[in-house]
Amino acid sequence: MLSKPGSRSEIKTVMKKLLRGISCIPFVFAFACNNGDSARVQTVKIEKKDSVYAIIGKVTGQDSGTIYLIHRQTGKTDSASLDHGYFKFSGKADTAELCRISLDDQAKTFFLENGKISMLVKKDSLRFALISGTASQDEYNYFQNETDKPLTDRMSAVEKAYDSANNKKDKKSTDSLDKVYENIDAEQKQLVADYSKSHPKSVVSAFLIFNNFSYNARLGQLDSLYQGLDTSVRITYFGKELQNIVEKTKLTAIGNPAPDFSSIDTDGKSVSLSSFKGKYVLLDFWASWCGPCRLENPNVVKAFHKFHNKGFDIFGVSLDETKPEWLQAIKKDGLDWTQVSDLKGWQNDAASLYGVKGIPMNFLIDKNGIIVAKGLRGDELDGRLAEILH
DSSP states (O other), X not given: XXXXXXXXXXXXXXXXXOTTSOOBBSOOOOOOOOOSOOOOOOOOOOSSTTTSEEEXXXXXXXXXXXXXXXXXXXXXXXXXXXBTTEEEEEEOOSSOEEEEEEETTEEEEEEEOSEEEEEEEETTOGGGOEEESSHXXXXXXXXXXXXXXXXXXXXXXXXXXXXXXXHTTOHXXXXXXXXXXHHHHHHHHHHHHHHHHHOTXXXXXXXXXXXXXXXXXXXXXXXXXXXXXXXXXXXXXXXXXXXXXXHHHHHTXXXXXXXXXXXXXXXXXXXXXXXXXXXXXXXXXXXTTOHHHHHHHHXXXXXXXXXXXXTEEEEEEEOOSOHHHHHHHHHHHTOOSEEEOOSOGGGOHHHHXXXXXSBSEEEEEOTTSBEEEEOOOTHHHHHHHHXXXX
């Protein structure tokens, strides 16, 4: 699954990872390992305590160059030149926000908020940078390195084993490892749920819930976690994002009418979802740049050809931004059904309407326009269609 905006999905690696293809998600955050070093902090003049932020950092092994501070939530980018390896950023943060520090095509995610933040970066090892100094970042460091590390280590080991088995075309092993990973993923979700319940006033809790529960969200579970957060956290960026996901999940819950929309197809004509009424239709969100989507496409193609004559159709919505790449992927993957895109990427109107936070994502809609299933991957899609269209 990939998520926004890079996906991606750059998160843990992601909001939710599936072994048959890590989903593309908007945020992707790499876990760091502390090694006990600390950055040498220079004296910085601050107007008023905690009214602004000051980032002071040092890149060891590199004297010059440009380092970037990317405000992921606003799209703003600041830059600073290295001076004998040292760099500095300053400004004001209205609330704790998730940012990235980037140098020479490497990046690391961290929480930015008012206060003094120190960074120690080793040349060519930015993802292992030590970042500390503010409450949210220090809490996030602790969660990653103390609370969550055993699970992420197990995840990494399973991913490596899966890649090896997949390269050998060993389906028995990949299926077994897929189940192992899903069990670890369930443990991860429980860990986050427990953490958020014991830290209701933490913006880190809101982020972790967003990171782990917003892809193919389960309404009861997500709403319960959201309601458990303190009101001071609900007004933060991730608190508002969670509220938005809860509302969209209610709108697109199984048993509800599928929200109608129109978009432009490959020939420039407007096509509406309601035009498929009378058929079972899979509303399929994907993109040409999304690796997991492209890996999943053969399963979707197989289902289309197997059940199309029995009243099944597909309405593909691409989160692409450029038409040539979109059209090329359609042709290469053999997607012989209606495809639309407004070429807005993660700002796609239909994806926003359906609360899509990671791709591939789909919604199965019956002849009367009612959502009967969602998030069907691999054999799940074939099996569900076989039940309905036997």
